[in-house]
Amino acid sequence: MSNSRPIGIFDSGVGGTSIWKEIHQLLPHEQTIYLSDSRNAPYGIKPQEEIISLSVKNTEKLLEMGAKIIVVACNTATTNAIKILRASYDIPFIGIEPAIKPAALKSSNKAVGILATRGTLTSELFAQTSELYTQDINVIEVEGNGLVELIESGKKEAPETQRLLEKLLEPMLKARIDYLVLGCSHYPYLIPLLKKILPDDVSIIDSGEAVARQTRAVLEQYNLLNSNENAKAPRFYTNVDPKVLSDIIRAESNHYEVSFLEF
Numbered sequence: 001m002s003n004s005r006p007i008g009i010f011d012s013g014v015g016g017t018s019i020w021k022e023i024h025q026l027l028p029h030e031q032t033i034y035l036s037d038s039r040n041a042p043y044g045i046k047p048q049e050e051i052i053s054l055s056v057k058n059t060e061k062l063l064e065m066g067a068k069i070i071v072v073a074c075n076t077a078t079t080n081a082i083k084i085l086r087a088s089y090d091i092p093f094i095g096i097e098p099a100i101k102p103a104a105l106k107s108s109n110k111a112v113g114i115l116a117t118r119g120t121l122t123s124e125l126f127a128q129t130s131e132l133y134t135q136d137i138n139v140i141e142v143e144g145n146g147l148v149e150l151i152e153s154g155k156k157e158a159p160e161t162q163r164l165l166e167k168l169l170e171p172m173l174k175a176r177i178d179y180l181v182l183g184c185s186h187y188p189y190l191i192p193l194l195k196k197i198l199p200d201d202v203s204i205i206d207s208g209e210a211v212a213r214q215t216r217a218v219l220e221q222y223n224l225l226n227s228n229e230n231a232k233a234p235r236f237y238t239n240v241d242p243k244v245l246s247d248i249i250r251a252e253s254n255h256y257e258v259s260f261l262e263f
């Protein structure tokens, strides 16, 4: 397999660009191809079989495009489908899961909030990790219903998004959490609003950087790092109007291509 082939990344929509950003920063010599399956967002309220078949569809498309490794930049798809993807394809997969472990270890109040989709919070993988690290911790799990839709429609800083977040965070504030885990790759785009709502002593953590480091480690392990210094520009594909996706990545990179694609 040629090392100059791209890293394939997919998400249910624009959220996984928060992971793409970290990968692009850490691995600037790698070409990246990002699939935003916004037409099927949100994944988080769909049955597991549907999340699996959408993940298979995205994987097939990225393989067709020559991906050498696939990053599932979606907590919902990772926690519901990555086991099946790994068993079905002969290519390394990197996933993203809510960062419960560091939050539980660092919390002095022994109270941690987790904001994620229903699909993630009800998954077996999440239950296993949670049980391992949160024995003596009060974990307040909240489904972020409605948040993905608002971000997908370009409303990540809108007053209605702030109102919804205030309502969702109420039980966490009551429980005096000192760590908030962002368990969905869309949610890092809510950090400006979250900082307005949360007291200063609440730390926000997400898994983006850890996913980028893991991607580098696995590329190294499989001898797949690109040795060619001149990586091609990142490519982004969406199956809806590309405006929201373009607005998000314009802020990050000057050299990129965003296109509409039926997939």
Ligand code: DGL
Residues within 6 Å of the ligand: 011, 012, 013, 015, 016, 041, 042, 043, 044, 045, 073, 074, 075, 076, 077, 117, 120, 148, 183, 184, 185, 186
């Ligand atoms: N970015 C996806 C995640 O990390 C959002 C899921 C959804 O589409 O509901 O879970």
